[in-house]
Amino acid sequence: DVKVTQSSRYLVKRTGEKVFLECVQDMDHENMFWYRQDPGLGLRLIYFSYDVKMKEKGDIPEGYSVSREKKERFSLILESASTNQTSMYLCASSLWGPGEVYNEQFFGPGTRLTVL
């Protein structure tokens, strides 16, 4: 079974802090994604990566950056956390390229981040 793990289930940080969210997948997937989920807005794509050291902006990249130094690990960084970044963050990985139909994404359990 594909396993996608996230470093924390719950996280509480203060405004202005630098926050790292880690995601690791164990199935050698090329593609990895970071989403945030908010009530009424569904899942919104923040960043994604097709390969090591490669990243692409999603719909809402402002206030975030990412790092992919190794294939299995994709990190989401909040340089200076703000209260409007309080959300559920979900990481996903997939085997095929974004244009392939069989692009099933496997999700991690999520990290619920609260910024005070």
Added chain:
Amino acid sequence: SQELEQSPQSLIVQEGKNLTINCTSSKTLYGLYWYKQKYGEGLIFLMMLQKGGEEKSHEKITAKLDEKKQQSSLHITASQPSHAGIYLCGALAGDMRFGAGTRLTVKP
């Protein structure tokens, strides 16, 4: 960009009742995914539809994609408390896009 609208936003049904959740796209769908999310957890893949008119079933959950490939429905027969959660449709359009989700509550 691909916009996916789900309806209803939330649904409360009595155990044993049937229900339907809809997902409508502004553009032709080339791959439509249904996921289920238990409250506060990650997403679990249910099924994927690709061809117009396609229908798939898994246990008591059936999903259909219409001939025009712009609308999909998810139907649950004889709902149970274990069906409770958030159902999301997702579509491939360069990258994955998701609907806002439908929150299902099943009352015992």
